[in-house]
Amino acid sequence: MLRSLDIRDVLIIDRLELAFRPGLNVLTGETGAGKSILLDALGFVLGWRGRADLVRAGASQGEVVAVFDLPPGHAARAVLDEAGLPGGDELILRRVNSVDGRKTAWVNDRRAGGEVLRALSDALVELHGQQDDRGLLNPRGHRALLDAFGGLEPEVEALRAAWSARARAERTLAEAEAGLAALRAEEEYLRHAVAELDALSPLPGEEAELDARRRAMQAADRIREDIARALAALGPGEGAEGRMGDALRWLDGVADRAEGRLDGAIAALSRALIELGEAGQGVETCLEALEFDPGALEATEERLFAIRAAARKHSVLPDDLGGFADGLRARLAALDAGAHDLAALEKARDAAGAAYDAAAAALSAARHAASRRLDAAMAAELPPLKLDRASFATAITRAEPGPEGIDLVSFTVATNPGAPAGPLDKIASGGELSRFLLALKVCLAQGSSPLTLIFDEIDRGVGGATADAVGRRLAELSRSAQVLVVTHSPQVAARAGHHWRVEKRVAHGSTLSSVTPLDAPARVDEIARMLSGDTITDEARAAARALLAG
Structure with a gap:
């Protein structure tokens, strides 16, 4: 879980300290107030490739510090161990960007490179947005997502072991055949x-x-x-x-x-x-x-x-x-015994191959069963998101045998009855894509690792009952994971457990961005502003209270 984010001298932020909480955290504010800057800062400390000019004008360097809580068994602990970095229940990431472009990072007070930051990022945070090109939109990861949904990781690990055993048996046989051929060449x-x-x-x-x-x-x-x-x-x-x-x-x-x-x-x-x-x-x-x-x-x-x-x-x-x-x-003697030895190695190779084939077939059957459950879960999630005419299907095709089986998995959608199904990012429009991703994430949440999920204006282009459905799904998702949402939707903001307002101000001729945690009365005013604009009426406040109560 992301516990805090400390930003200094980044773009239009001079000093900002944010303490996030479990559950649904919402950031709202006017367009251009600096909400995307917060994501840029978080991406910077996580090693994401983004804009290079992050240092605030007049400052010598910009700095971002992110603190995460790591429960026992969290995937980030394995990354730290592999990199030889100190672990524990708390992970502190600090990264500095000098005005000359040099970037320096520390992980728990130890110097670290960008590759380590990105490896930690994959274990800590998952970003979703309309132009998401990672995570759920990457077909190469769909098989792993389906395995996580179906709880098939032990079967996958066993299959990897069977694949390794088969490879060893084939390699041993090949080496024995080559050795015997060499002996036969010099038999005379x-x-x-x-x-x-x-x-x-x-x-x-x-x-x-x-x-x-x-x-x-x-x-x-x-x-x-x-x-x-x-x-x-x-x-x-x-x-x-x-x-x-x-x-x-x-x-x-x-x-x-x-x-x-x-x-x-x-x-x-x-x-x-x-x-x-x-x-x-x-x-x-x-x-x-x-x-x-x-x-x-x-x-x-x-x-x-x-x-x-x-x-x-x-x-x-x-x-x-x-x-x-x-x-x-x-x-x-080896030459004379070679035929007998080869027969034994061939038998071992065949046994290892049969064990792999059986395990791969069993895993494939389990994946098909899991895909049917996922498709059914998606079918229940889509109508409330005003995607009742759309369909979702998990396509499983035969692949070349490998350490993770014989299946290719891809998530496909069709937005209208009778329309051909295709990849998520090729078929769905911007607004539809965001809702598909949200529905899919809600369905997959039961099998996913404890990531902090970030949704960047995933509700763009929807409103009314659809926006309310998006908010409810985000709230449901936040029961099993920490969720951060940047939104312009009052229906989504009303579902938050923790609410911050991002706004710009001009001080001494400079534009600065600030983030303010909102108490209950301030939340009413902020949601009323989102409903009615700059002029907040009593009717807007009443509507805001109704959303918060609902």
């Missing part, structure tokens, strides 16, 4: 590569081990000849061991005749033979260790080269060949 490669790697069966670390073994065998082949030659030089016969043995025997044969002079040499030579024997044994052991089958070197090289060739072929490290082979086997 996969099977050949897996067979090749299975035959090779490389192990982690095997390449390094084979390389070390190959290097050792190559080195052994190069040094073995020298070691064998050394062993022959150390050994018996012509070797060192044989020559030293001969020397020892020769010395032993003459030692008793040398009077002990050879004892030290014989002892040293004996020790040397022992050391020489140990050296020969070590060399022989080494030589035995270097013995290998030439075929082993060939086999080792073949295995090593095969592993390295496979690694180069698949652009991986030799130690990663095992893991790479596992990946190929997994892809091959």
Whole structure:
């Protein structure tokens, strides 16, 4: 609910504070008194696109502050949360227009842009007038209005979930089909590569081990000849061991005749033979260790080269060949299981599609039922508004399936029997259109969100009993929503719960607009003025009292 509107230095308003109330609030006054300026100011603080030159002549800036009460669950709270703005039970909108054209806005004392203001506006206020191009005249919103009237929002939300589930199932199936097609395109490669790697069966670390073994065998082949030659030089016969043995025997044969002079040499030579024997044994052991089958070197090289060739072929490290082979086997397994998996995904897709189709058909049937109730309600509303020869029909046609169903909804009217029906804004004249909109809003009010409804001279072009019927419908509408009406009709003004008079005055050479709340006697005079003009007669006051009593 709009609680207050504070306007400073906007057009011909220097300072104005308005405190609105629940129910039916009416603004009256002479043409040109400034009633439309109030709507311009409200539209400015709500981010509506309107006139740019709002700053009062001589002022440096114009400012508008609007305060709204937000009950729990109000749609504006979700807008605040999404925008990261502070919420609560009170919403304060403030917007400043500098004389140079710059506009700055605050929402609950936080800077905010025009997009946020307009999003809040959609949740706070609904404007209706003869040239209304939003709300009820926008066919794109008629389906949502019908759903609200029929209380079908839970069904619509469930259908959105079913649509999302169907889309996910279709997307999963499409991705699986694309993946399977890609696997089938490389099936020959996969099977050949897996067979090749299975035959090779490389192990982690095997390449390094084979390389070390190959290097050792190559080195052994190069040094073995020298070691064998050394062993022959150390050994018996012509070797060192044989020559030293001969020397020892020769010395032993003459030692008793040398009077002990050879004892030290014989002892040293004996020790040397022992050391020489140990050296020969070590060399022989080494030589035995270097013995290998030439075929082993060939086999080792073949295995090593095969592993390295496979690694180069698949652009991986030799130690990663095992893991790479596992990946190929997994892809091959997916290919082999693909047909079965696709069948399961197709079944899931079909089930999600069937669930969506059933929910869409049920919602469509509910919309047709709601449309019949809305048409009946409109048929009861039109005669009192002097539209008894007109007809209203909710047209539902088939649309492409979407998240909100399979229906296109549009509100159509025919102003005379036998005349073709058409869109509201194409068929009805200005006065008729305003009454159609009012009747429609009254019928839709039971399902609508708690908006502040503004009617800008919606009663233009009607009078007498028709204007009285308009006033009664506005009063009825104000029972479920706050209603602000700018009107020239005394019959409408008489139905108000709260009444303000807008008037112009000239002060110090400047024209200013003011708004005055009216008490009961002042309301009599204002309605009498609306009935009779500038000269208020006793008869006009009596007629005004009769309207107020009626």
